[in-house]
Amino acid sequence: xxxxxxxxxxxxxxxxxxxxxxxxxxxxxxxxYRFEPGEPLERAQADARAADLAASPHFWAVVLRSTGKMIxxxxxxxxxxxxxxxxxxxxxxxxxxxxxxxxxxxxxxRVRQALTADGMHRVVAHCNPQNTASWRLLERIxxxxxxxxxxxxxxxxxxxxxxxxxxxxxYALLAAEVARLP
Numbered sequence: 001x002x003x004x005x006x007x008x009x010x011x012x013x014x015x016x017x018x019x020x021x022x023x024x025x026x027x028x029x030x031x032x033y034r035f036e037p038g039e040p041l042e043r044a045q046a047d048a049r050a051a052d053l054a055a056s057p058h059f060w061a062v063v064l065r066s067t068g069k070m071i072x073x074x075x076x077x078x079x080x081x082x083x084x085x086x087x088x089x090x091x092x093x094x095x096x097x098x099x100x101x102x103x104x105x106x107x108x109x110r111v112r113q114a115l116t117a118d119g120m121h122r123v124v125a126h127c128n129p130q131n132t133a134s135w136r137l138l139e140r141i142x143x144x145x146x147x148x149x150x151x152x153x154x155x156x157x158x159x160x161x162x163x164x165x166x167x168x169x170x171y172a173l174l175a176a177e178v179a180r181l182p
Contacts, residue, residue, distance in 0.1 A: 007109045010102060011063040015073065019061055020050035022070035026094035035131040036092065037155040062093065062106045071097040074110050078120070085121035087114050091137075098133065108141035115175040125171045135169055142178070143171040 004013040015023075024046035026032050033039060041049060053059040058077035061070045072093035079088050089111060093103045114120045125143060127134040135145070151165035158164055 005109055005113055006065070007105050009065055010106050010109075011065050012060045012074065012106055012110055013063065014057075015050065015053040015059050015061045015070075017050055017054050019054070019070045020047045023050050023053075023073075026072070026092070026096070029095055031095040032092060033155075035128045035134065060106075060110065062091075062102065071102060072106065074106055076110055076114060076123070079124075085119065087120050087123045089123050089125040103133075104137050104140045107137065111141060111173060112178055115173065115178045121175050123173050126168045127171070129167050129169050135171070138171045141173070143173045144177075146170045146172050 004011060006012075024041065024043050027041045027046055027049065028043075030040050053073065058075055060074040060076070062072040062074060063070050072091065075090035076087050079086050089107060091103055091107050093106075111123050114123055123143075125138055126149075127138065129135070129148065139145070147170040149168040149170060152168050154163040154165045156164045
C-alpha cells in the first residue's frame with residue numbers, strides 16, 4: 001500500500017489528526033450529504049471523525065499541492081473474499097472544490113495504483129443514479145456501468161420513520177482495462 005501519491009495538482013496521503021479543520025469545512029456543509037449517509041458535523045464531531053479516519057488504512061486525504069489544503073477524501077479498501085483481489089472505491093470532495101476535475105484526478109490516480117502496483121484485479125464503486133457528477137466522474141476515469149440495484153439502500157427516513165429507499169448504480173474497472181485509459 002502506498003504512503004503517498006502525487007498527481008499534477010494533488011497529493012494523496014493518509015489522513016491525519018491535523019486534517020480536522022479542513023474536514024470540518026466540508027463535513028459541516030449540508031450539500032455534502034445529499035447523496036451520502038449522515039448529517040452535517042459539529043466541530044467536535046469532525047475532530048473525532050479525523051481521529052477515526054487517521055486510524056484507518058483505507059482513507060486518503062485529497063490535498064492541493066499548491067496550498068496544502070485538504071479538499072476531500074478517498075476510500076479504497078479490499079473487499080471479501082480477498083482472493084478475488086477486488087477493492088471498493090468511495091470519495092467525498094468539498095462542494096467548494098467540485099467541478100474542477102480534482103475528484104477524477106484523485107480517484108483516477110489511486111485506482112490506477114491499486115490496479116497496477118497494488119496487484120488488484122478489479123475496483124468497484126457505487127453511486128446514486130441521481131448523482132450525475134459521481135457517475136460521470138467514474139465514467140471519465142474508465143469505469144463501466146455494470147448494473148442498477150433497485151431500492152437497495154437508504155440513508156434517510158420519512159416522517160413516519162419509514163426507509164426512503166434509493167437505487168444504486170454499480171460501476172467497475174478491471175486491471176486489464178487500465179492500459180487503454182488516457
